[in-house]
Amino acid sequence: MDEQAKRLHPFKIPFEMGKLLKGNIFFIIMLYILNFGSEKMYMKLLQIAFLIYLVWRVSSIILEWYTYKYQIKEGTIHITSGLISKSYRTIPLHKVQNIQRRTTVFHRIFKLTSLTFETGNSGDEGSVPFEVISQKEAERLEQTYSSSHDSILDAEVYVERSSADLESVTKKTIHFTPTTRDVLKASFTSLSFLALIPILATLYNTLDDFIDLRNAEGYAAQVLDTWWIVTIAITAFICIAVTFGIVSTFVKYGKYEISSDQERIHIRKGILDESSFSIRKEKVQAVEITQSMIKRMLGLAEVKLISAGSTGDEELDTNVLYPFLSVERAYGMIEEILPAYKVERSMEPLSKQAFKIRMLRPSFFWLLATAAICFFDIALWYISLILLVLIYTLRILDYKSSRYLLKGEFVQFKTGSLGTSLFLTKRSKVIQIEVKRSKLQKVFGLASIGTINRSIPVHHTKIRDVPVEYADDFHTWYLGRTQHIQTE
Structure with a gap:
């Protein structure tokens, strides 16, 4: 009407x-x-x-x-x-x-x-x-x-549809609400307690405009010479920082809820500033599971839904499922919310040829940095050596983490060094693929492949140095999408 x-x-x-x-x-x-x-x-x-x-x-x-x-x-x-x-x-x-x-x-x-x-x-x-x-x-x-x-x-x-059908369609299933333990884990993993440092620095600068703190610093230095006062001060600061982190995390994640019905996925969060996000399951273009270095150490992961439309304010992370899920819970939740998607635990590692090419591939950043060091101060040559070790360490870690898999309607990539990203999408959701081979890759029989999915902005995902045979299979796989294409 x-x-x-x-x-x-x-x-x-x-x-x-x-x-x-x-x-x-x-x-x-x-x-x-x-x-x-x-x-x-x-x-x-x-x-x-x-x-x-x-x-x-x-x-x-x-x-x-x-x-x-x-x-x-x-x-x-x-x-x-x-x-x-x-x-x-x-x-x-x-x-x-x-x-x-x-x-x-x-x-x-x-x-x-x-x-x-x-x-x-x-x-x-x-x-x-x-x-x-x-x-x-x-x-x-x-x-x-x-x-x-x-x-x-x-x-x-x-x-x-009958009324019973409509009721089954709109009936929500709650998949996750954080417990007190989840909130505590999130407060330490997100390092939110460190946000107190810039707040205290700002407060100090503000007070300095009205009070002569420099004269007070001399008196404070004499007081802090006493070890027990220093111990109490440090302990108090740590307690305040941890409390601040827990409270700020609770305000953001304490009222978190992930639910779904037959057609939509719903994400709701926030205590003071509430936000909610709803997306039709058919509009999900891909799923991305990311792990920072700290999350990898703690066995946690963040799941992001890549959709065809915009997801609003980026600061709200509205299309991100609870960012501190255990890895197994993250995988399981994807399969609960999106039954058509299944994250495969076993994937193909990169070949030994990929390791060789990554060790031989020149680093132009290192060459430029070394040239700058030689030009300005040759005495800092050790920085070039440290940088070289760091670059090759990250390459080795990325080689060990990288995986790929092509199975039925799905393609799955995993890349990253200190932090990792696992990407999963269906063939019908891919709007374009990329297959590239550099001269060095041709020598080792390797190629780089990637997918492009609808999103705002368009979402690009790629993995380097896969066997050329797999790249050919990937191209053939994509050509078969016309049999299962979905128009949106």
């Missing part, structure tokens, strides 16, 4: 004003607090000019809210904006790839939220944001999208 054109919630105005204030707080302090009452002519001109700018921006915010209207008509979102120069935009609901919801502290206070429909387009056209709307309106928009997509599926297969 078509609806009347609507505006965003009126609280969009103070929401945008808050962002304006946050983005210009430095200039406000400099112009109107630190230089209040200044008699300098240039400072007065700057204050007047900035005040005019603020008035213009506030007026623009009010006008933008008033002229921005949206309407869903015949399965399409219609958006109009602009007062003098009108802008019109239409987005078919079936083009929506992912749904992201975020509820900041501001939203929570006024029982509001923000909702974003992510499409497969790039740039500003890739998302349809509703930054300040009521919880009820967000649920209505999500339901409208779901109903629209369900009606399209019904039209394609000419089947009318």
Whole structure:
């Protein structure tokens, strides 16, 4: 059913004003607090000019809210904006790839939220944001999208779903919620306690503007000569840092939930700043399992879903499953959420020829660094030696970690040295492949291969120095995709 054109919630105005204030707080302090009452002519001109700018921006915010209207008509979102120069935009609901919801502290206070429909387009056209709307309106928009997509599926297969079928489709299965042990493990693995150091440094610099800390440093140095005071101070700092890390991790991951229904995957997280991400299973283009050096030592992994559409704010990591899962749990969860995907534990290692070529391949970075050392200070020659050892150590580690596998509809790559990345995708989700051979690779009978998947930006994955026979099989495998191609 078509609806009347609507505006965003009126609280969009103070929401945008808050962002304006946050983005210009430095200039406000400099112009109107630190230089209040200044008699300098240039400072007065700057204050007047900035005040005019603020008035213009506030007026623009009010006008933008008033002229921005949206309407869903015949399965399409219609958006109009602009007062003098009108802008019109239409987005078919079936083009929506992912749904992201975020509820900041501001939203929570006024029982509001923000909702974003992510499409497969790039740039500003890739998302349809509703930054300040009521919880009820967000649920209505999500339901409208779901109903629209369900009606399209019904039209394609000419089947009318019963109420029992619809209930089974929308019934959620919760796959993971973190325990207290998981949160504690995440706080140490993420090194979030180290974030206290720059905060203390900033606090020190701020206090130094008002208090002469340099005179206090002499007194502090005398006090710290006592060993037991130093021990207490270090212990207190460690306790405060660990507590800070645990609290900050709990705020971010304490309310984490990974769930799925028959058609979608849902990720929800955040205590103060809540965010949620929903993606249709059919839109998942690939799965990537990454391990940093610390996570490898602790047997943990992070699973990322690569989708056809944009995934919103990169800082939120909305398309990342809980980033501190055990490796086996990560593999198992992929198979639970995406039954069509199966991570193979056993993969083909690189050949001895690959090891030889990696030892013989020149490092242009090392050559340039060595040339610079020789030019500026030959006495630092040992840095060149250390750099050479480091480069070859990383090459050996990458050789030992690299794996590949081609099995049925799936291709699987694993690469990395200190940290590793395991990539898994289906043939029908690959839009292009790359097979390259350098002159040195031709001598050793090797090649480099890679896949390109739909994403924003386009996702490239490659592995170097696989046998040329495997590269040929990989090319033949890709040519067979026309038998199982899926259009989206």
